[in-house]
Amino acid sequence: MSTVELTIPPLSHYLALVRLVVANAALSEGSLSNDQMDDLALAVSEACANAVDSERAHGSSQPIRIVVELGEHGVAVTVTDHGGGFVAPAPTAPMPAVGDPQHLRHERGLGIPLMRRLADDVSFRATAEGTAVRLVVGIAPST
Amino acid sequence: MDLQVVEEEQAGWTVLRVYGDVDVASSPRLREHLLRAITNGHHYLILDLDQVHFIDSTGLGVVIGALKRTRSLGGDLRLVSTRQILARVFEITGLNKALPIESTVAAAVAAGPGPG
Numbered sequence: 422m423s424t425v426e427l428t429i430p431p432l433s434h435y436l437a438l439v440r441l442v443v444a445n446a447a448l449s450e451g452s453l454s455n456d457q458m459d460d461l462a463l464a465v466s467e468a469c470a471n472a473v474d475s476e477r478a479h480g481s482s483q484p485i486r487i488v489v490e491l492g493e494h495g496v497a498v499t500v501t502d503h504g505g506g507f508v509a510p511a512p513t514a515p516m517p518a519v520g521d522p523q524h525l526r527h528e529r530g531l532g533i534p535l536m537r538r539l540a541d542d543v544s545f546r547a548t549a550e551g552t553a554v555r556l557v558v559g560i561a562p563s564t
Numbered sequence: 565m566d567l568q569v570v571e572e573e574q575a576g577w578t579v580l581r582v583y584g585d586v587d588v589a590s591s592p593r594l595r596e597h598l599l600r601a602i603t604n605g606h607h608y609l610i611l612d613l614d615q616v617h618f619i620d621s622t623g624l625g626v627v628i629g630a631l632k633r634t635r636s637l638g639g640d641l642r643l644v645s646t647r648q649i650l651a652r653v654f655e656i657t658g659l660n661k662a663l664p665i666e667s668t669v670a671a672a673v674a675a676g677p678g679p680g
Contacts, residue, residue, distance in 0.1 A: 433587070433588045433589040434589040436587055436588065436589060437585055437587065437589070440585075440618065456648060456649070456652075459648070459649040459652075460649075460652075462618065463618070463620060463649065463653070466587060466588075466618070466620050467620060467621060470587070470588040470620065470621075470622070473588070530621075531621035531624055531625070531657055532620070532621040534656075534657075535621055535653065535656060535657070538656045539656070
């Protein structure tokens with residue numbers, strides 16, 4: 422298994438760089454389809470956006486760490502922030518009903534539901550200083 | 565790539581053709597473009613995202629916001645894209661029920677009653 426690591430300042434304009442690195446890392450290993458690569462890029466971008474938000478809310482300027490594990494049949498990406506932690510909605514929480522034309526009120530809050538649907542596995546872990554989110558697309562690389 | 569928006573009129577609709585990624589960093593600029601168009605009296609908008617390779621949940625939020633504003637003013641917003649990821653995200657969020665995705669600007673114009 423190969424690993425690629427990257428740290429970024431907690432600023433949203435670095436998310437394009439994260440997507441570029443994650444997509445190219447996944448591409449180099451060739452273990453994901455194009456659709457899976459799109460899913461992974463979006464899920465990782467959402468996770469990093471949440472990390473940036475958490476750090477801003479927490480007054481932190483610590484770097485956000487992104488670790489990409491490249492396996493034969495899948496990719497796992499872990500995003501770790503210093504944002505003081507948060508409580509993720511339960512995995513069973515329904516997707517907000519944005520589709521109802523009378524209730525188009527979900528201009529925010531789609532990020533985590535999207536992550537859960539796009540990735541094959543999502544786990545949130547509290548760390549001493551923040552949150553680590555692990556997203557798997559395909560089959561998780563064995564460590 | 566930096567977000568760019570090119571605006572043109574077509575059959576009474578204002579077409580906003582977007583280039584670049586729409587993410588949490590760039591979506592405020594897209595929102596500004598849409599709000600400016602609406603404020604200037606353009607209530608029938610076609611948002612052409614065919615050249616947008618990436619859109620995140622904040623970008624979807626901007627689209628939802630603009631859809632609500634145009635409809636509340638008696639107008640409409642239609643969306644153009646042929647990208648698979650957008651179709652899938654629209655299905656996942658259920659947004660496709662409120663806002664179908666058209667494959668071309670011409671199809672978007674023809675999709676229903678317009679400003680005519």
